[in-house]
Amino acid sequence: MENEMVSTGASESRQALHAIEQLVTFAYNHGLIQEADIDYSRNLLLEEFGFDEPFLEAVGDEVPASPQQMLDVLIDYAAAHEMIQENSDTYRDLLDAKIMGLLMARPSEVTAEFMKRKDAQGIQAATDYFYKLCIDSNYIRMDRVAKNEYWKYESVYGDIEITINLSKPEKSPKEIALAKLLPPPVYPKCQLCRENVGYAGRVNHPARQNLRVIPLELNGEKWFFQYSPYVYYNEHSIIFHHDHVPMKLTKDTLKRLLGFVEAYPHYFLGSNADLPIVGGSILTHDHFQGGRHTFPIQKAEVTASFTHKTHPDVSLGIVHWPMSVLRLRAADAESLLECANEVYESWKGYSDAELDIEAWSWIEGEKVRHNTVTPIARRSADGEYEMDLVLRNNRTNEQHPEGIFHPHREMHHIKKENIGLIEVMGLAILPGRLKSELDQIADILSGHSELYEASLMEGHPLAVHRDWISDLMQAEDAGSLTKEEAVEKIQYQVGGIFTTILEQAGVYKHTEEGQRGFHRFLTSMGYTQHS
Incomplete structure (x- = not known):
């Protein structure tokens, strides 16, 4: 022995x-x-x-x-x-990053190589090098990214992309309990702070010895460029402020977006809205998200075009999209900036009571703003500047306590989280729990009657989908589908639900009344429609 x-x-x-x-x-x-x-x-x-x-x-x-x-x-x-303390994903990942950190160049050397390639071969060659480095160093876990479910849904607005996110490892109950006992983190202040570079991590904060970031200047300020470890799309980038300062959407924000796409013309850059409910999950550290992916919103067509006598060189149009989107386009970035900021400032103070749009309300004696935008900047194929302004409102009421322009409760079994920048552009990021749940629903539709009966019981993982499953079971083919046919049907249904969620998040609905309201807003700013 x-x-x-x-x-x-x-x-x-x-x-x-x-x-x-x-x-x-x-x-x-x-x-x-x-x-x-x-x-x-x-x-x-x-x-x-x-x-x-x-x-x-x-x-x-x-x-x-x-x-x-x-x-x-x-x-x-x-x-x-x-x-290692425990053979779990969390502790394995802590050691994983440490090992790869021992096999990487120092941050200054990576930056020097990036700049050398940028100067010699252009910015695209530099980002190609940096992206490959982040994959080879296992900072971007392509083995996990490959596990994500992905399909497209053909909507009336064009193809909508759907993903079930499986790339973020889940913590064990023991780790969750331990994390609750730990004091609030003070260093790094958040997962976006520059101090994460080289950080060893802990049970409630990922290790980042294999993280490298590239410094850049936007609007005369210090920012950094890095890739997301969870790449939801090709070359998913995060641009974050040098300091831990909160999200704030101003004219300077729009200027930074345009400045970035001037320097990185092969990437888009967008910002989450700066208000709760309609914003992203991190509001405490100013940041943007960009990358090299053509999102469905970019392919959407302009259905109505407008002009303004003050901005004759800027085109503005309503985009055929489930949410309420204005697309501005100009050859000159400064002209586009002035026009986009005027639209943003006008929207911040605009109300239309007929359509439940109220710019402000008084809450506990304080005037609270509700209107904001989700801005997205890019360069077109001919080099012109484009900016999509997605109009947002975060007001709540008794009927919709989570948000009037937010996924409504009947949709929460699929998605109840905020509709952030990535979803706004037509890429659904759905929770990992749906992989097994949708697979079981496919079993039900292909004849698993015992599972159907069990799903009706309180406490069953599928109980959250009870009403939806009942609707699916009303179809003539329910119970007689092959598993493959059932999966295809469910994916189609989920795509339709997500499209409806985007419509619910739109402030101007695709009704005659809603579109009249959209035109009223543009008219109030002095825009006139042209054919």
């Missing part, structure tokens, strides 16, 4: 040493380290795992294309030898 344990231990050690050698080779092959760094990097990993000498055989061409396989071997070894 003792000999078997020794043999097992030797085998584990050999596998771990082999993984270290493969990982160092991977890092060199993918440009994370240079030839002069190989011995240094190997020794750092040997020290981390308590080894005195390396794997003495050549690894040859057997190095995987992704670091994950080698990392799993090393983290399994660490778990078996009690080097």
Whole structure:
């Protein structure tokens, strides 16, 4: 028995040493380290795992294309030898980032390489390099991103993109309980702060030793550019302020968006709204989201065009979209900025009682603003500047306590969270719980009668979908579909529900009355429609 344990231990050690050698080779092959760094990097990993000498055989061409396989071997070894507190996703990820951080260039070196490529080959070559670096360093976990469910729904507004987000690891009940006992974090102040670069992390804050950010200047201020580790779309970028300052949507915000797309013309950049209910999940640190993806909103057509005598060189149009969108376009960024800011300032103070749009209300003796916008900037194929202003209002009432222009309660079984920038543009990010729930509903539609009966019981995971399932079961084909047909039907239904959610978030409805109201707003600013 003792000999078997020794043999097992030797085998584990050999596998771990082999993984270290493969990982160092991977890092060199993918440009994370240079030839002069190989011995240094190997020794750092040997020290981390308590080894005195390396794997003495050549690894040859057997190095995987992704670091994950080698990392799993090393983290399994660490778990078996009690080097991590618990063998859970959270603690594995903390060590994962630490390992890859040992195989990366310093932040200043990454920035220097980015700038060198930008100057020599252009900004697109620089972002290509940086994005690949973030994938190769496992900061962007492509193995998890690949697990996300994705499909398209053909709506009257064009294709709508649907994803079920499975890339964020879920915490165990033990970790959740432990996190509640910890004091409120003071460093870093949030997950967007620049101090995250190189941070070791903890049970309630991700490790970021493999995070790198690129400094940039917007409107004369210091900002940083990084990629999201959860890439909801291609080259999903986050642009965040140098300091931990709250979200605030002003003319300067719009100027920063236009300044960014001038410098990064192959990317779009947008901002979440700055008010609760209609804003994003992080309002405490000013930031934008951008990237290299053509969203459905960008493909949507302008259905009514308007002109203004003060801004003859700026075109403005109502976009055929479930939400209420104005598209401004001009060759000159400064002209577009002035026009967009005037629309924004006008909207902030605009009310239309007939349509439940109230710009302000008095709450506990304080005047509270309700109107804002979700702005999105991009460059068109011909180089002109475009800005979409999505009109938002965060007022609540007795009928809709979560928000009048927010997913209504009958939709909460699919999505109840805020409709933020990404959803506004036509990409649904739905909670991970839906993967198993929708799969079970597909079983019901394909004849699993026992599961249907169980779903009607209080406390069952599918009980939240009870009314929807009942509606689905009224169809003639209910119970006789193949599993594949049922999945296709459910995906179509979910796409329709999300489109309805976007319509509910729109302040001007797609009715004759709603569109008249939209035109009233534009007329109030002095715009005239032209054919």
